[in-house]
Amino acid sequence: MPPFRLILASALLGLSVAPSVLSTFTPGFPYGSEKVRGVNLGGWLVLEPWITPSLFDNTGNKSIVDEWTFGQYQNRDAAESALQAHWNTWITEEDFANIAAAGLNHVRLPIGYWAFEVGPGEPYIQGQLPYLQKAVTWAGKHGLKVIVDLHGAPGSQNGFDNSGQRLEFPGWHSNATNVARTDAIIKTIGSMFANQTDIVPIIAPLNEPAGFDGAAVLKTTKQYWLDSYKNIRNPGGSSQQSNTVVLIHDAFQPRSYWEGFETAPDYTGVAMDTHIYQVFSNADVAMSHQDHINAACSTNLTGFDLWLIVGEWSPAPTDCATYLNGRGIGARYDGSFSGSTRVGSCTGLTGSASTFSSSYKTFLRQFWEAQVISYEKGDGWLQWTWKAESADDWSYQAGLANGWIPQDPTDLMYPNICG
Numbered sequence: 577m578p579p580f581r582l583i584l585a586s587a588l589l590g591l592s593v594a595p596s597v598l599s600t601f602t603p604g605f606p607y608g609s610e611k612v613r614g615v616n617l618g619g620w621l622v623l624e625p626w627i628t629p630s631l632f633d634n635t636g637n638k639s640i641v642d643e644w645t646f647g648q649y650q651n652r653d654a655a656e657s658a659l660q661a662h663w664n665t666w667i668t669e670e671d672f673a674n675i676a677a678a679g680l681n682h683v684r685l686p687i688g689y690w691a692f693e694v695g696p697g698e699p700y701i702q703g704q705l706p707y708l709q710k711a712v713t714w715a716g717k718h719g720l721k722v723i724v725d726l727h728g729a730p731g732s733q734n735g736f737d738n739s740g741q742r743l744e745f746p747g748w749h750s751n752a753t754n755v756a757r758t759d760a761i762i763k764t765i766g767s768m769f770a771n772q773t774d775i776v777p778i779i780a781p782l783n784e785p786a787g788f789d790g791a792a793v794l795k796t797t798k799q800y801w802l803d804s805y806k807n808i809r810n811p812g813g814s815s816q817q818s819n820t821v822v823l824i825h826d827a828f829q830p831r832s833y834w835e836g837f838e839t840a841p842d843y844t845g846v847a848m849d850t851h852i853y854q855v856f857s858n859a860d861v862a863m864s865h866q867d868h869i870n871a872a873c874s875t876n877l878t879g880f881d882l883w884l885i886v887g888e889w890s891p892a893p894t895d896c897a898t899y900l901n902g903r904g905i906g907a908r909y910d911g912s913f914s915g916s917t918r919v920g921s922c923t924g925l926t927g928s929a930s931t932f933s934s935s936y937k938t939f940l941r942q943f944w945e946a947q948v949i950s951y952e953k954g955d956g957w958l959q960w961t962w963k964a965e966s967a968d969d970w971s972y973q974a975g976l977a978n979g980w981i982p983q984d985p986t987d988l989m990y991p992n993i994c995g
């Protein structure tokens with residue numbers, strides 16, 4: 577494979593028309609008139625213990641709980657070769673072909689800041705960027721659109737293991753150096769794809785900033801969204817504008833919080849990303865199957881002033897998947913999570929679909945369809961996630977193979993499930 581810079585250069589040179597000095601904004605996908613239907617490529621360029629538990633178990637060190645400690649607490653060569661093998665195999669061109677064949681139009685691709693630069697004392701291992709470029713090439717070949725999603729910022733924007741670093745309290749928002757580093761990376765990502773908006777029509781400047789951690793996080797996040805708009809739309813700092821849509825996350829705040837933020841006519845081409853799960857509280861996992869379907873049906877995504885995309889959701893009704901709440905942390909559903917009340921056994925609810933009863937698979941199909949119906953009242957959806965080593969309840973690929981996800985996402989078996 578040629579070096580990354582060469583691939584990028586040839587991709588840019590292949591384009592003969594310079595973007596106009598902006599008058600009209602023309603996104604590479606007709607957001608608002610066509611529904612986004614897609615999957616996340618979770619656990620590939622950003623490790624997540626629950627998506628690939630074997631990568632973590634194979635280290636033999638229980639202190640390795642995220643990508644930071646993956647680089648910190650083991651032999652560097654061993655870590656690097658494990659990562660290279662993972663990047664080469666977890667997602668390949670065949671996955672892009674299968675995703676397109678399943679009638680989907682988008683993939684959302686999480687990547688960490690450390691793919692772009694690693695600061696002193698940060699143990700991250702690099703090498704992800706050539707795979708980002710391959711992914712874009714494969715997407716172009718198979719007619720898929722890519723959402724490039726910055727999933728981890730310096731200091732961590734949420735303290736989740738999926739930000740790269742599992743922390744008690746996030747450290748991104750309170751440190752101006754961290755934010756400035758993130759701004760620079762977004763500018764880099766913006767310029768990388770400004771001339772390829774037919775394949776990368778949309779960039780998500782930061783996944784899930786922890787708005788629930790208080791006003792300081794929200795204040796930094798709002799300023800960061802304003803700066804990201806400029807960094808994505810004008811990565812060169814000139815009057816030349818890109819046609820890239822900016823996908824900002826709601827930081828776990830209600831729609832009302834964001835009313836009027838980055839709206840027309842001052843801003844164009846901004847979309848809001850919201851993530852909807854029904855498994856991360858004691859009350860959520862205690863819900864009956866019918867409760868889960870009702871909650872999906874009553875989700876209201878209409879009437880918002882930006883395009884509204886459900887960038888993460890899942891048909892899983894429990895938090896049973898191994899390491900879902902973090903490596904070494906149990907599940908609320910079976911009471912093994914500290915402070916939870918047992919609802920029942922996790923057996924037959926996660927792991928291999930071969931252990932799922934036919935009534936559970938029927939429920940997964942109904943819950944999947946109820947969510948798709950609801951989320952298409954907004955501007956569309958991307959399921960979390962395309963594949964998982966041993967959590968078929970979360971895997972789009974397993975849903976296709978085992979019948980709770982239709983081969984064509986518009987081919988509903990329960991079109992009236994929401995009444």
Ligand SMILES: *[C@@H]1O[C@H](CO)[C@@H](O)[C@H](O)[C@H]1NC(C)=O
Nearest residue numbers: 636637638639640649650651
């Ligand atoms: C496992 O991680 C710990 C940090 O908690 C580290 O001190 C130790 O050296 C690691 N063990 C091995 C075998 O690398």
Ligand SMILES: *[C@@H]1O[C@H](CO)[C@@H](O)[C@H](O)[C@H]1NC(C)=O
Nearest residue numbers: 695730731751752753754757
């Ligand atoms: C802020 O973050 C940078 C890394 O981005 C780090 O070098 C610096 O020590 C941090 N400052 C404080 C006050 O924690």
Ligand SMILES: *[C@@H]1O[C@H](CO)[C@@H](O)[C@H](O)[C@H]1NC(C)=O
Nearest residue numbers: 591592593594767770771812
């Ligand atoms: C896009 O390509 C044009 C030439 O085709 C070039 O002038 C421009 O700088 C490129 N923009 C970016 C952001 O790379």
Ligand SMILES: *[C@@H]1O[C@H](CO)[C@@H](O)[C@H](O)[C@H]1NC(C)=O
Nearest residue numbers: 831832875876877878879880
């Ligand atoms: C959905 O939310 C919008 C915006 O807040 C509101 O106008 C509309 O009435 C709501 N629809 C339902 C069915 O609640």
